Structures are given as structure tokens and as C-alpha cells.
Amino acid sequence: MRYAVLGGGKRLRPLLVLASCAAVGGERFAAIRAACAVELIHAYSLVHDDMPCMDDDVMRRGKPTTHVAFGEAQAMLAGDAMQALAFEVLTPDTGIAPALQARLCSLLARSAGHDGMAGGQAIDLASIGKQLDECTLRDMHRRKTGVLLQASVMMGAACGPASAQATKSLSDYGAALGLAFQVVDDILDVTQASEVLGKTAGKDQDANKPTYVSVLGLGAARALAQQLRAEAKAALAATGLADVSHLSLLADSVVERDN
């Protein structure tokens, strides 16, 4: 579990939780726990995705994947226990009001499960070798990647007293940013070397998976990423919150990243 979650990574989801909490003036103790929980979910999903029965990848964050280092059975169990630990971290005996604990568990469970990350993965698997239209591709990526990124923003917002308008606009921001993240992922998969990515490049192409690049072409995918960044920033402006600078910078870093 330590190897899988403490071995680096961009920590984008925890940063979104903390930036969103700061924007609404929320409780930092709760947000730190929410940040850990969402990263545990993300890290467990990578452990399972890399396994031979899924993407069969041997390299992640520049190191051997967890099942290569510890064996498949221990990797599967480590992933399982990391998902449970996420909910354990959200429900401490003291320090977070029970109602907030329940809200955070609700947001996380819904984004990780059948209508979110795991469901998106299942659609992804079923789509190998198929032609998808942009609408279906968008739904798959929304679930697979977007929903957990959006939930990160919402969990941060739940830690503070956000207005209905701010909550709605932060949700829009999270949705745009989540989709932008996946579009950029698809672009990097074909434009970057494995050494820069810290994982095997060109995997989606090799696996004949539909991606934004394969469906739209590289140029249109790049334009879509820029458009989504603009949408994310417009949503931030609509929150009415005084300081959304960190959230704005995170939108930039999602679109401008090179790994």
C-alpha cells in the first residue's frame, strides 16, 4: 500500500481538494483527510489498472508497477485495502463533524464506483477495438477520470460554507477540468516518450483504444483542451468567490503539463 501511494505522482486530486477548500474558507483538517482519501482511491485504481488482466503495464511513475514488485495477489489486495482505507481516513473518531464525514463518504463512493471510475474502466475495456463517437467517448472519460477529479473539487467545497451558486460553479469547473485532463492524457500518450511520462507511452494506440486523438485528430484535441480550460476559468469566475487563484493555476497546469 505504501509503495503504491507514496511513490510520487502529481497529487493533482489532493491539490484540487485543498485549493477548493481554501477558496470557500473551509476546514483544513477535514480537507487534508479528504485529499488523502481521494489520492488513495486514485492510487488503488492505478494498481488494479496496471495488472495483467487489465492494461498489463510494468512501469508506473518511473518504477515497476505494484504487481511486478509484489506479485499479483498482493497488488490486488493492496488496492482493495487502499479503497477501504480511503473511507477509514474520512471517518475519524474526532476532528470532522459526522455530517461532513457522511457527505465526504457519499461524494467519494459515488465517484469511485459503477457510475464513476470503476464503471468508466469497464466501458473502456469493452471499447477496445471499437469505433466510438465523441459523445460515447466523452461519457466514458467523464466516468473514468472526470468524475473523481470533479469529486475532488466538491469534497474540498464540502469542507466549507459554500453558497449554492459557488457549489454549482465549482462543479462546472471540476467537470471541465476533468475532461481537459483526459484530453491532454490522450495527447501526451502519442506525443511524449515513456521516460517523460514515467509510464509506457503509446499504450492506448497499441491497444487500439479509442481516444480523443484517434476520434478528433491531434489538432482538434489540442483545441478542445484549450476550450475546456477557458470553460473551467469561466466557471471559476461565476463562483463569486474572492480567491480562486489556486484553482485557476491548477486548470493551467492540467492543460500545460508534459507528463
Place this chain on the structure above:
Amino acid sequence: MRYAVLGGGKRLRPLLVLASCAAVGGERFAAIRAACAVELIHAYSLVHDDMPCMDDDVMRRGKPTTHVAFGEAQAMLAGDAMQALAFEVLTPDTGIAPALQARLCSLLARSAGHDGMAGGQAIDLASIGKQLDECTLRDMHRRKTGVLLQASVMMGAACGPASAQATKSLSDYGAALGLAFQVVDDILDVTQASEVLGKTAGKDQDANKPTYVSVLGLGAARALAQQLRAEAKAALAATGLADVSHLSLLADSVVERDN
């Protein structure tokens, strides 16, 4: 997910939740959801345990295991999504007080994770071919099976206004029953045919796994099961609750079951 969780089974954990809730006069709406959540966790663990990298079993509840029916990748994802769904079920928008939602999530997360079921599985895997003393064996089984059974009792109790004495005694009941369940499992693995069990018999013996039968012998294992039933019933008597008849019957059925 439906195939894995709606395909039969004894439903022992849901019955424990509901019987415990009834004993303390708790809220039935919350208990029904807790019962579903704990069964989802149990069912997902069976899906993952049966996979080739773990126990590599092809038969469960008299049917092909989930990965045989749907493939390994879909089985792993279905299990992952079932764990998330358990926490989704515990956190509905209405109908359960937020503080109770948080308490139920806390109990379930701790029993499913590293210090409970998944951790016990990892110790189990690491113990193949090794000699374990009874103390280590007991700790492994407590985590692997006992903790989730005990949590089922505690989740039911959390749905009502249980006194500290009742809560403590119900916890003792759950611990004794959980251990009894595993002792009987080990006995059945060597005494019953696969057709009666609905799963492959003799697997533990074949895999050279330490069990209560291999460590204590069949006669002493049977005596231990009876002793644990007596301990469970003594704990029920100590609860001070008016009607613990269903919990008492469940202790009998755990020890007297033939599959």
C-alpha cells in the same frame, strides 16, 4: 455486480445486522442498508478471492465464479465497484441521520481493510506452506472473516440506542461467532463434498494452507466450535437485552451448518 451478489449465499452477515438491530430496537431502514452494504463487501471479496492470482477457483455457490463467467478484468472491476457501492448504499440523501451514516461507514471501512478482511487475506496468502501456531492462525482468521462478521453485529447495534454494556457484549458475541464461523469452515472443507458446499472442497488442504483442522486436529476443532458457541450465547445473556433470540439462533446455525 448482480451476478456476484444476487446469486445466492447464506446471507449470514445481513441476518446478523438485522437481528442485532432488532435486539436493540433500532431503525430498520438504516439496518436494511447496512445489511446490503456488508453483503456487498462480502460478495466483492469472494469475487476477488476466486480469481486466478488468488485462490483460482472456478465454482462458487454452485455456479461458475465471476471471472469464469465474465473474464478477469470485468470481475476485478465489478469487485472494485461493489466495494464503492457498499459505501454509496450507506450514504443516501435522506432516511439515515448523517451521524449514523458516518458511524456505519467507519465500522464497515475498518472491518474491510488492512486491519480486517483484506489484511487477513494478505496474511493468509503469505502463510501458504508455513506452520502457524494457534495464536497466529487465530489473528489471521479474526481479520479475514471474524472482523466483518463482528462488524455486521456492531452495525446493527449502531442503528439503535444500545447501552455501553449491550454494545460491549454484542461485540463479544460477534467476536466469538466470527471465530466459530471460520473453525466450522475449516471443518467443512475436509468433511463435506463440493456439491454440498457449492464450492470446491479440500482446497485449503490441497493448497497446504494452515487451518484449525491442520493445527488442532478434527476433534479439537469441533470442540472449539462448541466452546465458541457457548461463549457467544454467554455474551448475549450479558447484553441485558430483552430479546436476543434471533442472534442466538444465528449462533446455532453458524455451528450446525453443513455448507
